[in-house]
Amino acid sequence: MSTSVVIVGGGVAGVGTAAALRSRGFDGDVTLVDPGEFPYDRPPLSKDFLAGGRTLEQIALQQPSWYDDQRIRLINRTTVVALRAAEGGLELSDGRVLSADRVVLATGAAAARPPIEGADSPRVHVLRTAEDAARLRAALVPGARILIVGAGLIGAESASTAVRLGCEVTLVDPVAVPLAAALGHDLAHWVHGLHVRHGVRTLQTVVESFTDRGEAGIEAHLAGGEPARTFDAVLLGVGMVPHTTLAEQAGLEVDRGVVVDSGQVTSNPAVLAVGDSARTRLADGTLPPRAEHWEAAQTDGARAAAALLGTPGPAAAAPWFWTDRHGHHIEGVGHMASATRTVVRGSFDDPSFTVFGLDDGYVVAAAAVDDSGAVRAARRMIDRRVPADPDQLSDPSVNLRALLRN
Amino acid sequence: MSDGIRVASLDDIPQGEGIAIDKAITGTEDDIALLRDTDDTVYALNDTCTHETASLAQGWVEEGFVECPLHSSKFCLRSGEVQGLPATRNACPHRVEVRDGEVYLFPGEAP
Ligand SMILES: Cc1cc2nc3c(=O)[nH]c(=O)nc-3n(C[C@H](O)[C@H](O)[C@H](O)COP(=O)(O)OP(=O)(O)OC[C@H]3O[C@@H](n4cnc5c(N)ncnc54)[C@H](O)[C@@H]3O)c2cc1C
Ligand code: FES
Numbered sequence: 001m002s003t004s005v006v007i008v009g010g011g012v013a014g015v016g017t018a019a020a021l022r023s024r025g026f027d028g029d030v031t032l033v034d035p036g037e038f039p040y041d042r043p044p045l046s047k048d049f050l051a052g053g054r055t056l057e058q059i060a061l062q063q064p065s066w067y068d069d070q071r072i073r074l075i076n077r078t079t080v081v082a083l084r085a086a087e088g089g090l091e092l093s094d095g096r097v098l099s100a101d102r103v104v105l106a107t108g109a110a111a112a113r114p115p116i117e118g119a120d121s122p123r124v125h126v127l128r129t130a131e132d133a134a135r136l137r138a139a140l141v142p143g144a145r146i147l148i149v150g151a152g153l154i155g156a157e158s159a160s161t162a163v164r165l166g167c168e169v170t171l172v173d174p175v176a177v178p179l180a181a182a183l184g185h186d187l188a189h190w191v192h193g194l195h196v197r198h199g200v201r202t203l204q205t206v207v208e209s210f211t212d213r214g215e216a217g218i219e220a221h222l223a224g225g226e227p228a229r230t231f232d233a234v235l236l237g238v239g240m241v242p243h244t245t246l247a248e249q250a251g252l253e254v255d256r257g258v259v260v261d262s263g264q265v266t267s268n269p270a271v272l273a274v275g276d277s278a279r280t281r282l283a284d285g286t287l288p289p290r291a292e293h294w295e296a297a298q299t300d301g302a303r304a305a306a307a308l309l310g311t312p313g314p315a316a317a318a319p320w321f322w323t324d325r326h327g328h329h330i331e332g333v334g335h336m337a338s339a340t341r342t343v344v345r346g347s348f349d350d351p352s353f354t355v356f357g358l359d360d361g362y363v364v365a366a367a368a369v370d371d372s373g374a375v376r377a378a379r380r381m382i383d384r385r386v387p388a389d390p391d392q393l394s395d396p397s398v399n400l401r402a403l404l405r406n
Numbered sequence: 407m408s409d410g411i412r413v414a415s416l417d418d419i420p421q422g423e424g425i426a427i428d429k430a431i432t433g434t435e436d437d438i439a440l441l442r443d444t445d446d447t448v449y450a451l452n453d454t455c456t457h458e459t460a461s462l463a464q465g466w467v468e469e470g471f472v473e474c475p476l477h478s479s480k481f482c483l484r485s486g487e488v489q490g491l492p493a494t495r496n497a498c499p500h501r502v503e504v505r506d507g508e509v510y511l512f513p514g515e516a517p
Pocket of ligand 1: 008036045046107292295323
């Protein structure tokens, strides 16, 4: 068993790895290196933190005393600049060198910055860090004209926050119904429609270029003959690029993510990778897309800790994510794309409601608006392979907990 | 100590679920969630999740734990101890007794 572990990156995957190592009984040295002041959580960056309702301290991933209590050595305001896997060493930005039996790469991702002409203007924002969020917040003043490019999770949440702060928000996306793969077409359509119902202007198009007009704002040139429009600030919410430089330089296998096995181990047995920077190769050799969700990153950490300790990892569980917009809490569990039929519990006209995705008599996915209990029930139906009767699922008078007990 | 406050009948709380008792009744800072486990034992924790603002009474109660309805942190029903992120602080537990199908709460008393 290894006696020292260095974790590179203090997001939920890195902190989750450290926590899981200790809760699973690892007694050796654990060091966590991160450029921030202290590890913080990212989901609030497009929600309450962006709105100014929470401080950085309030979104800390752990209480300040936790690191000492758990004997986690936190090296903050520092990055790892090189991984010398062969020598078991890591070089830090301040010139120090750490040695470790095992390294866990938890470097996360950067917000994608596609090469759109003019996107280097200071009026163009991305959102991945607390600094990004603070800078964007300064632009979200009442009446400000805000363009959000991309109606995925981060774009949609930011649009919701911005309109709540009194901004005039335009949201563009080339796809008619964003998130249809994750939520199913009908629910995704309803959820996207929330924007218009809450005063966001949505346009189905792409931005071709920007022109900075100085004091007047930034002009966005949209495809499809839309007139050019001027904004005070722009947010690009068009996806993420995993941080894989350390892994590449150390000669690890990388394919849009550091490639790992089911125990999070990379092509070098002394190096593991977790969270948004990692991509798991399945037993059959396929490389599905990265999960890019909070819980998946935390579970990766638990799996890495188990692998380091040589103990069984957490039981496989259906993937789950949440997103909040316009006052609604939306959750998805399982793989909606693998459903061959869907049934609705409740009514789209009156949230809460849930869409269950079924295949061959089993629930394979669910997506819900303000219906936490149904999602938790669905997750257990998927994980425990409980056969499901569509008529019972769609009948709101049927207690879903009772279906699990049968 | 006191005999506790009669706050509900056991039948008011479905198995695996919870109900919130208003702080006007409990005299505590927060509402108190009464949570009925899958073995029918009733527990009480401060209702507001220590992470953000969810009501734990809306959570999923199963085998000794309650799972928060918003971001799924789990808390031990007996001790309030948080089991994992994103919450980082324990929930405050209170003593509960069930006598003749009636639920008595002892706000502020350790279980
Ligand atoms: C604005 C926003 C909102 C989100 N909302 C939700 C949501 O509602 N629901 C949901 O399920 N998911 C959400 N997510 C996704 C979720 O937050 C991510 O999946 C999760 O943060 C991934 O965790 P991670 O630890 O892998 O990466 P990160 O959180 O990116 O952490 C990686 C850390 O590593 C550090 N690092 C990078 N390189 C180095 C280096 N060389 N040396 C040292 N440190 C390094 C970085 O600075 C960073 O602190 C959101 C993400 C964002 C950005
Ligand atoms: S509010 Fe309970 S885990 Fe977030």
